[in-house]
Amino acid sequence: MEGFDLEKEMKELNLTTSKESREDFLSYKVKPGVIVYPRTEEEIVKVVDYANRKRIPIVTWGAGTSLTGAVSCEGCILIDMKYMSSILEINDVDWYVRTQPGVNLEYLNKKLMERGFFLPPDPASFFLCSVGGAVANSSGGMRGVKYGTFRDWVLALKVVLPTGEIVKIGEPLRKNRAGYDLTHLFVGSEGTLGVITEIWFRIVPLPKRKLIPLLVSMPSLDSTAGVISDIRKSGIMPEIAEFMDSEVLKTLNVHLNAGLKESEGGMLILLIEDQDLESIRNIIRKWDGDLTELSDKEWERVYSLRAQAAIALKASAKEMLVEDIVVPVSKLMDAIRKLKELEGKFNVRMPVIAHIGDGNLHPNILLEEKEVALELFEKVGEIAIELGGSISGEHGIGVQKTKLMAIQLAKHNGVKVLEIMKRIKEIIDPNDIMNPGKYVERAYNESMRN
Ligand SMILES: Cc1cc2nc3c(=O)[nH]c(=O)nc-3n(C[C@H](O)[C@H](O)[C@H](O)COP(=O)(O)OP(=O)(O)OC[C@H]3O[C@@H](n4cnc5c(N)ncnc54)[C@H](O)[C@@H]3O)c2cc1C
Incomplete structure (x- = not known):
């Protein structure tokens, strides 16, 4: 200043x-x-x-x-927030952990696992990100298909408001119906409403059933979508259902010497309960997939490769923009087809990583110049809006998706909703000092311009 x-x-x-x-x-x-x-x-x-x-x-x-x-x-x-990184209490009777926001997510889970518990959401950045950032972003991750996003795991927060006052919102209770749900207003608010200083997360015991990790090489994108659709129809709830397309596999093989089988329909990474193995085998056979059961050691390696996929893609290009759209699972094939059409039309590389089990697709736009990507970026978001999905499942809005957010809210909810959000921001942050000019504020201004 x-x-x-x-x-x-x-x-x-x-x-x-x-x-x-x-x-x-x-x-x-x-x-x-x-x-x-x-x-x-x-x-x-x-x-x-x-x-x-x-x-x-x-x-x-x-x-x-x-x-x-x-x-x-x-x-x-x-x-x-890096020095505010203490775990304050692990409560194994009431099943919560109270922590400062600067704690690294992988570290927190290591400490919880030593006590037989875990905090399930696992953004692929789990080894890098802070839990405060994950809450402020309402991050998701690979276990989202079964356990949802961070929004589903925050019980209470302490926040320094933009006026300098401290509030504690929510309670470390499984049930709490006192008042408006302010806790979840702050989750996903991207640092625009205050500084989170303490978090109470719900935790659960580690799964008791044996989990089976599978790697499935698919012959075509249609068959990949077919497998996911059949898994849903059969009522199976995988712990993890991830996807990497052929271009992502190639990049991992080149950059990280991954040795993964490359195929037209890409690869599914599944973690399922042992009782579902036979049904899954049948579904995969029906769609001509090639299934490999992994040992624990191989699983660790594949999980880590999946987590590093975005890093490998970034290393393979000068500029990268990461998209984050969600579509109803029933529309996955339509979305993937439309994405492939866009890739051809714009003549760019747009490899897709996906939390495919919950319809969350990450097309990664790889380019020489970031500006060139912006038009394509918006077209990808429009696919989600058109198919009844959302322009962000977990990465949030930042400065990047404000126009798309305004379009989605106008089309699916009505502009009144954006106005309410704008007013909430004004009430909590009257002098507009918290991460200003982004997110709701910028989306609102975009909607005024259009
Ligand atoms: C390789 C890679 C893979 C990723 N995979 C995923 C994925 O699978 N799923 C997913 O959802 N995301 C993913 N992400 C995105 C990102 O890692 C997550 O959203 C992450 O949780 C952000 O945490 P952070 O600590 O880095 O936050 P930052 O990037 O530092 O901040 C994110 C936002 O939170 C705000 N913020 C941070 N701390 C606080 C606080 N204490 N109080 C108030 N506001 C705060 C910031 O101002 C900012 O608006 C990935 C990122 C990378 C690099």
């Missing part, structure tokens, strides 16, 4: 600071006026109170793995 030496001001508040520019995972620019590294909630209150008085934008940084430009800023105070 012009006229302020923000670093000096923050040092005077006794905060640990630095000043450097960063990039997020997709190279969106993060050019803060200062970065602060709070260790306590009180320090966050000091920063927010200062920023609110001086009308300086605040952006909260978890681990910067956002795929939508949600942490990009110019001249903001960037609050890096």
Whole structure:
């Protein structure tokens, strides 16, 4: 901010600071006026109170793995949560964990698993991301087909509001019907409503039944969609149902020496309960798939390759944009066909990774110039809207999907809904300092322009 030496001001508040520019995972620019590294909630209150008085934008940084430009800023105070990384309580009677937001998700699950529990949602960035970022983004992941997204696992939150007040919302209870559901208003709000300082997550015991990991090579995209459709019809609920198309497999083979079988219909990665094995075998036989049962060791390797697929794709191109659309599972084939048409029309590489079991597709647009991708990016979003789906299942909106969000809400819900969201933002953040100019605000402005 012009006229302020923000670093000096923050040092005077006794905060640990630095000043450097960063990039997020997709190279969106993060050019803060200062970065602060709070260790306590009180320090966050000091920063927010200062920023609110001086009308300086605040952006909260978890681990910067956002795929939508949600942490990009110019001249903001960037609050890096890396030192607020303690697990505060694991309660194995009431089945919750209370934690600070800077904890790494993989680390948290390691600690929970030592006690026989886990927090199921597993974004493929689980080894990189913070749990605060995952909540603020309402991230999903590979287990989404059975366990949903982070939205389904947050019981309560403590938040420093943009006015500097601290609120605790929700209760660490399985059932709680007191008042409007403010907890879930904050989940997925992408740092636009406050800084999350504490989280109560619901946890569950590790699955007791034996789980069988399967790798299935498919002859065609039609057959892949057929398998998923038949799994749904037969009432089987896989623990994991992931998909990587032939181009993703090729990239993993080249960049990570993965040794995966490449085939026209790509590969399904399934984790199922042992009682469902026979039915799954029959379904896969019907669609001419080639099924391999994996050992625990092979499963670990395949799961890790799947988690690294986006990183390998990024290494294979100059620029990458990651799409994140959801369609009804019954429309998967229509969506995949339309995506392939777009790929041909725009003459680009657009390999698809998918949490296919819940209809969540990630076409990865690989290009020389990011600008060229933007038109294609919007066309992909329009496919979801047209098929009765959503323009984001888990990555969120950031700066990237505001126009599409405005179009979806107008078409599926009516503009009133966007107006309500805009008003909520104004009530909670009257001076518009929390991650301003993105998400709802930008979507609202886009809708006014159209
Ligand atoms: C290789 C790779 C694979 C991925 N796979 C998936 C996937 O399978 N599923 C999925 O959903 N996502 C995925 N993502 C996207 C991303 O990793 C997740 O959304 C992740 O949970 C974000 O966590 P983060 O700590 O990096 O958050 P950041 O990127 O730092 O922040 C994300 C948003 O949350 C806000 N925020 C962060 N911390 C707080 C806080 N304490 N209080 C308030 N707001 C806060 C930020 O301001 C920003 O708006 C992937 C990303 C990568 C790089």
